[in-house]
Amino acid sequence: MKRRIGVLALQGAFREHRIALESLGAEVVEVRKSSELDQIDGLIIPGGESTTMGKLMQVDGLGDKIKDLAGKDLPIFGTCAGMIMMSKKISNSQQYSLELMDVTAERNAFGRQIASFETDLNVPALGSEPVRAVFIRAPYIKDIAPNVGILAEYEGKVVFARQGNMIASAFHPELTPDRRVHQYFLDIVEEYAGK
Amino acid sequence: MAEVGSWKVKTGLAEMLKGGVIMDVTTPEQAKIAEEAGACAVMALERVPADIRAAGGVARMADPNVILRIMDAVTIPVMAKARIGHFVEAQILEALGVDYIDESEVLTPADDLYHIDKNQFKVPFVCGSRNLGEALRRIGEGAAMIRTKGEPGTGNVVEAVRHMRTVMSEIRQLTTMPKEELMTAAKNMGAPYDLVLYVAEHGKLPVVNFAAGGISTPADAALMMQLGVDGVFVGSGIFKSSDPKARAKAIVLATTHYNDPKTLAEVSKDLGEPMPGLEISTISANERMQDRGW
Numbered sequence: 001m002k003r004r005i006g007v008l009a010l011q012g013a014f015r016e017h018r019i020a021l022e023s024l025g026a027e028v029v030e031v032r033k034s035s036e037l038d039q040i041d042g043l044i045i046p047g048g049e050s051t052t053m054g055k056l057m058q059v060d061g062l063g064d065k066i067k068d069l070a071g072k073d074l075p076i077f078g079t080c081a082g083m084i085m086m087s088k089k090i091s092n093s094q095q096y097s098l099e100l101m102d103v104t105a106e107r108n109a110f111g112r113q114i115a116s117f118e119t120d121l122n123v124p125a126l127g128s129e130p131v132r133a134v135f136i137r138a139p140y141i142k143d144i145a146p147n148v149g150i151l152a153e154y155e156g157k158v159v160f161a162r163q164g165n166m167i168a169s170a171f172h173p174e175l176t177p178d179r180r181v182h183q184y185f186l187d188i189v190e191e192y193a194g195k
Numbered sequence: 196m197a198e199v200g201s202w203k204v205k206t207g208l209a210e211m212l213k214g215g216v217i218m219d220v221t222t223p224e225q226a227k228i229a230e231e232a233g234a235c236a237v238m239a240l241e242r243v244p245a246d247i248r249a250a251g252g253v254a255r256m257a258d259p260n261v262i263l264r265i266m267d268a269v270t271i272p273v274m275a276k277a278r279i280g281h282f283v284e285a286q287i288l289e290a291l292g293v294d295y296i297d298e299s300e301v302l303t304p305a306d307d308l309y310h311i312d313k314n315q316f317k318v319p320f321v322c323g324s325r326n327l328g329e330a331l332r333r334i335g336e337g338a339a340m341i342r343t344k345g346e347p348g349t350g351n352v353v354e355a356v357r358h359m360r361t362v363m364s365e366i367r368q369l370t371t372m373p374k375e376e377l378m379t380a381a382k383n384m385g386a387p388y389d390l391v392l393y394v395a396e397h398g399k400l401p402v403v404n405f406a407a408g409g410i411s412t413p414a415d416a417a418l419m420m421q422l423g424v425d426g427v428f429v430g431s432g433i434f435k436s437s438d439p440k441a442r443a444k445a446i447v448l449a450t451t452h453y454n455d456p457k458t459l460a461e462v463s464k465d466l467g468e469p470m471p472g473l474e475i476s477t478i479s480a481n482e483r484m485q486d487r488g489w
Contacts, residue, residue: 010451011214011235032452047211048235049271055233055444056451080211093270107270113294114318116204117197136207137272137294175207 003189006031006040008066010056012048012081016174020182034065042075042189045082047136047172050107053081054096063098070100075165075192077185083168084139091142101163102145109140109157109170121171123152123160126180133159133171140170165192200317205339208272208294208319209403212236212340212426216416216447217405219243219430221261223268229433232443236272236294238428239265244301244348245431245470248482254302256284259291266292274321279488280306282315289318295340296320298333300487301347301430308489313337323407325358325485327365327394328384334402335387341400343424344485345408348431350472352409352418354485359406359422369395408485411436411469413449413462420453437467 002025007017009030018028021044031037043066045053057063070076078086085098087105110117113136121133133154141158144150151167152160159170165188173181198204215235220226226237241257242250256277266273272294277284279298284305288296298311300323313320314337323344324330330341343362345355365384372380372395381391393401403426406419411432419427427450429443436442445462452458480486 009214013210013213015213016210032455048213049211049215051230051271052215052233052235052447055231055447059448112292113204113208113272114289114292115199116208117199118201118203119197134203134207136204136211172207175203175210 002027003041004029004039006037006043008043008045011052012046013174014046017044017046020174020179024179024182024186026186034060034062037065037069041193045078045085047080047082050081050084051095053085058096067098073165073192073195075189078168079172079174080136080138080170083170086166086168101166101168102148103141103161104143105139106142107139108137110135110138113137121152121154125151126184131178131181132176134175135171138170205319206402209340213403214451215426216450217428218433218443220265223264225434226265226268228440229443230269230271232440233447234271236274237265237269238274238297240276243431243434245435247301248348262291262293276302278302279304280309280311282311285311285316289316293318298322300344300484304487310336323488326361328386329488330362330400331386331390334390340403342405342407342428346475347408347484349409350411350432350470351475352415353475355406355408355410355419359419359424363423366394366398370398413445413459416446417449417453417459420450426450431470435470442466
């Protein structure tokens with residue numbers, strides 16, 4: 001059955017997520033208003049600027065509705081700024097977040113744009129072949145609760161994690177042609193659709 | 196091995212800015228207002244384009260201290276402008292750690308023949324264009340992001356519209372051409388052949404394209420978005436208006452909800468006076484910033 005995945009389209013790299021999901025056979029709906037969250041089987045919060053997204057999420061009750069749906073086991077996948085938005089705490093910041101995952105995110109943790117990088121990243125859950133991971137002014141997970149699983153680490157820092165119906169990556173799988181990370185998310189969507 | 200400054204990483208940051216508004220700021224206080232309003236990045240300047248236009252003379256890269264103070268004030272990306280062809284200003288901006296360099300016609304060109312070889316830098320560049328050939332030449336030199344030139348500092352959107360319509364129309368024409376016509380098309384528009392082939396095949400530029408030059412209202416921003424740009428630069432339009440906070444926030448909302456007239460009507464209310472506008476025909480030919488660039 002074709003699953004309907006919402007991609008939060010307030011700001012950022014939502015188009016690339018749409019392309020990735022459609023190439024895997026999912027139906028995609030761009031979400032800018034809270035009513036567009038109805039009847040979706042999963043949600044992606046893309047990369048972009050987390051402060052910008054945070055401001056826009058507080059309009060129209062969008063953020064509250066996402067929190068509500070997350071509590072009802074809607075699968076959610078956040079990349080980069082999306083990871084920050086999903087974190088319970090953001091270090092050295094009072095900015096808005098959805099507070100979904102029991103982690104603390106460190107923003108711009110690898111430095112400014114000049115330090116942005118790509119690298120081969122081992123993600124055991126996706127097989128032995130590494131993922132080409134693109135990190136852009138990326139965060140990482142500084143503190144992680146025991147109920148959150150680590151999917152990948154880079155130089156000892158958690159950059160990909162899962163808590164039940166939710167996953168978050170510090171890197172941008174939507175910017176590379178490898179579709180394994182999106183497929184992994186769609187598998188979670190399948191798993192929860194049956195519940 | 197970690198690879199920094201790759202093409203993927205340079206164009207990737209531009210991808211993350213999409214659907215957002217990049218605002219010109221001249222002080223840390225203005226930068227904070229922009230961030231609070233939801234700007235996805237700021238452009239650190241000593242003077243906004245309208246003031247550069249009014250001052251005349253030679254406009255140069257900003258004082259590094261102005262840029263550093265703005266970088267300290269906000270967590271969003273900070274861009275800064277270098278003069279066309281002034282690769283040493285660009286080296287200085289890279290050394291300061293700015294997130295993006297705008298090789299900009301708003302400043303007085305330092306070279307009347309050549310642009311900066313942007314591939315030599317780890318920091319990404321954005322450049323202005325009026326048409327497809329100019330956009331592809333800049334990308335060929337290493338620009339990882341393109342914007343319309345418009346006519347900066349005028350509060351008049353007509354030139355940005357013309358530049359966007361021109362680029363979109365030229366892209367459409369390339370997609371309908373048989374392959375044997377593409378080399379002549381490349382010759383006629385003065386664009387690298389490989390990039391012409393890319394555009395003909397994909398029907399779009401290989402990098403993100405923003406609107407810039409003359410945007411001063413939420414409706415202007417939404418107009419440019421509906422014409423197909425990926426996001427919006429607002430230069431003088433915010434801090435030369437009577438209520439910068441309200442206007443900045445309204446333009447951010449209008450850029451996200453560009454296709455929703457009801458929201459656009461709502462956010463356009465009670466914004467006070469926009470910046471004073473300039474009719475393009477009143478600007479003499481040698482004061483037109485858009486003609487700078489080769």
